[in-house]
Amino acid sequence: MSNNKTGKIGVLLVNLGTPDTPQTPDVRKYLREFLLDKRVIDINPLGRYALVNGVIAPFRAPKSAKIYQQLWTERGSPLLYHGLDLKQKLQASLGDAYHVAFGMRYQKPSIKSALEELREKSVRRIIVFPLFPQYASATTGSVHDKIMEIVKDWWIIPSMNFISSYCNDPGFIGAFAELGKKYMAEDNYDHVVFSYHGVPERQILKGSDHGYCKLGSCCNSYNKRNQYCYRASCFETSRQLAKALGLQDDQYTVAFQSRLGKDPWLQPYTDDVLKTMPAKGIKKVLAFSPAFVADCLETTVEVGEEFKEMFEHAGGERWQLVESLNSNDAWVEAMKQLVLQH
Known part of the structure; x- marks a missing residue:
């Protein structure tokens, strides 16, 4: 592709986002910015x-x-270097007619710096691509909110397209x-677990x-009334993944992880579910984290290590995490097609 006039x-x-370093002061700084977000x-x-x-924070x-x-690795935080790798690969795939920038909602590189990079390139349009397949106010909504807060002060605001959800995109x-x-x-494997980051109910x-959501069977189908419901989106991703993997309904479980505080979060909770599986004869589990497209603390450590330890302690034999998409070629191609659609 070549640039046009x-x-x-x-x-x-x-x-x-990710802390600048794995040291306590930087982690505390990151947590404060992240958790003080009203969304x-x-x-x-x-x-x-x-x-x-x-x-x-303390x-x-x-x-x-x-x-x-x-x-942490020699390259730093996985969430950061996978993002930079993805930026580089997507840029190469899209070609010279596009300019790809990468930012974090919290900490560095910031959304503001990425937007400035695009403004300096005098782009005629911006396609905002949050790396969250399922829409949630606390993730995609917060990104869109921050971007609008920044660009409202620009004298010239180019056309903008917001990709809000791609939970059932065939490429993804x-x-x-x-x-x-x-x-x-x-x-x-005896069973597959799709574990998603939870949010408060x-x-x-x-x-x-208009009251459509009942936190129950309303998520059995994905339609115009629940297309931006995070819970419905997670179940839709799971249905489509199960179909692609050739799984029957009784061969997989949808659950939610990483809850914080005493208020009820989306259920069932992954850590509770996995502890009951060995007693039911489920000894080998393949685990996905389809809310994350890049490996991070919640995938590598929580699902890959902590849940594995819990499962084995309960009598399980094998708990295998499927790594995130990171910057693999199939994901880069899927992203390219989503960009072209928008």
Whole structure:
């Protein structure tokens, strides 16, 4: 593809964020920025400020720092270097008519710096591509919110397209299924678990289309009334992945991880579910984390290590995590097609 006279199209890739280093002060700084987001902890501002600065950041930062230290590599945080690799590969795939930038919702590289990069290139249009397949107010919604907050001060605002959800995109599903089939060819698994990052139930209900959401059978189909419901999107991704993997309904489970606090979050909880499986004869489990397209603390450590330990302690024999899409070629091609569609 060659550039045209009206300028390039900008593509803004955005992921959640990561501390600058795995040391406690930087982890604390990251947690504060992340958890003070009104879309992440959606309570009154004074209560959120007191909770984050008085309880969560001081006490959670040292524990999280130890986990980040396990996760860190010579290249730094996986979430960051996988994002940079993806940017480079997508740029090569799209060609000179596009300029791809990468930013994080929290910490560095920032969304603001990525937008400035695109503005300096005088792009005629920006396609915003959050790296969250299933829409949630706390992730995709927060990214869109931040971008609009930044560009409102620009004198010239180019046309912008926001990709809000691709939970059942054939390319996305196919890329993840391809990774799973590799493990299924190596061993016979008794069951598959699709584990998604949880959110408080109240956040699902707040986004419901005129009371459509009942946190139950309303997610049995994916339609115009629940297309931006995170829970419905997770079940839709699972159905499509199960179909691509050749699984029957009783061969997989959808569950939710990483809950925080005492309020009810989306259920069932992955850690509770996996502990009951060995007693039911489920000894070998293949686990996916389809809410994440890049490996990070929640995939590598929580699902890959902590859940494995819990499963084996309960009597399980094998718990195998399917790695995230990261920057593999099938995912790059899927992203290219999504960009071209928008």
